[in-house]
Amino acid sequence: MENAFDHIIAQLPYSSPFLFVDGLTGLTSEYVEGYYQFRPESDFYRGHFKDAPVTPGVILTECCAQIGLVCLGLHLIENHIHAAKGVIAMTESQMEFLKPVYPGEKVRVRGEKIYFRFNKLKAKVRLYTADGTLACKGQIAGILNSTEG
Amino acid sequence: MENAFDHIIAQLPYSSPFLFVDGLTGLTSEYVEGYYQFRPESDFYRGHFKDAPVTPGVILTECCAQIGLVCLGLHLIENHIHAAKGVIAMTESQMEFLKPVYPGEKVRVRGEKIYFRFNKLKAKVRLYTADGTLACKGQIAGILNSTEG
Amino acid sequence: MKNTESYKEVLEIISPYLPEDIDPKSVTLNSHLIDELNINSAHLVDIVLDLEDRYDIQLEDDDMQQMQTVGDALSIIAAKKEK
């Protein structure tokens, strides 16, 4: 199944070390599910925090955005004849951070479409650790910027 | 004047490459102002975006949080006899992203206290580029976790 | 839809999305939403969705493009409601 979504991941405008999607496990016009394992060697752990590596909340937010907003958005564009091809720029984020996520942890992200209208996609996002604990949740929105204009 | 705030920066729990405070220019119990110059060699530019470095919105959020929430929080703790010494953990963020910020740009962040009650600090944050353009804004909250408990 | 009541309603819907440096009292029928009121494209979508909810109408891409000023918004709402 997972190979079916490889063409979506290939379209992501991010690359290592700022790519926070390892794979997708589900993708429809209504929702997306994917996963990522945080690399202990990631640069941000060297500074967050001093001598006590914890995944920064903003990096969890980015993981939520890449899987829950951008992968979903790329899929919606594919199925939306009138939409221009382009890049989704994050315009708003509203997040709550509930539990710390440590280096090496594998997380699962679920994004659910709230609306996709006039090239704006808003999604509800949730990030779970391996034991099923909700580590952060929120809403993220982005605008599809046409590459033509 | 700026040296007066060095002891606050020294208490920040972050270090390079995840420290996004170069200096503070104002700090009272009501507001904080500080600045940071984004380093073109920062790791995240290598992946955001592919061949087109732009400062990720979540890194702008982190800069807003470190200056606008955490520096303000450290100052409030100093002046608040009953508060325990500790680390401020971000619990909520609500941000809007208005303009892109490119590698090498120097930004100014202003944080204004909304409330500091029961060890929770909520601040209004704004980030401006050198020409005075508002690049992002929002509200960020954190809880002071006591180091004693 | 040309009466004061509706103008006030639309202004109420727009106000939360105005940048801080724009005084809601300075808004007129001729105010250009993007060029003068500095409303960005992300918020323009939110305004359109709020108008849809408020007036129980459905707006299309064409309506969005024609909605340049506050007065345009009032005209488009009026036209949709007549259908």
Added chain:
Amino acid sequence: MKNTESYKEVLEIISPYLPEDIDPKSVTLNSHLIDELNINSAHLVDIVLDLEDRYDIQLEDDDMQQMQTVGDALSIIAAKKEK
């Protein structure tokens, strides 16, 4: 403050902060805010601030520590309002 009206009011203030897997209908006077309702410390502060606004009272650190259950919240509000 023991009447149904006030209990409903407090429940309305708490509800937005309940995790999705907690049914607001399952909340009772004995529900422990943190242990049973899974309300985290950040949201507990928001609830206290909302209660202060709603009842025009000022809560202190001691009140916060004593406010373990929904019933405790009702008692603390009642005591503060009598002053």
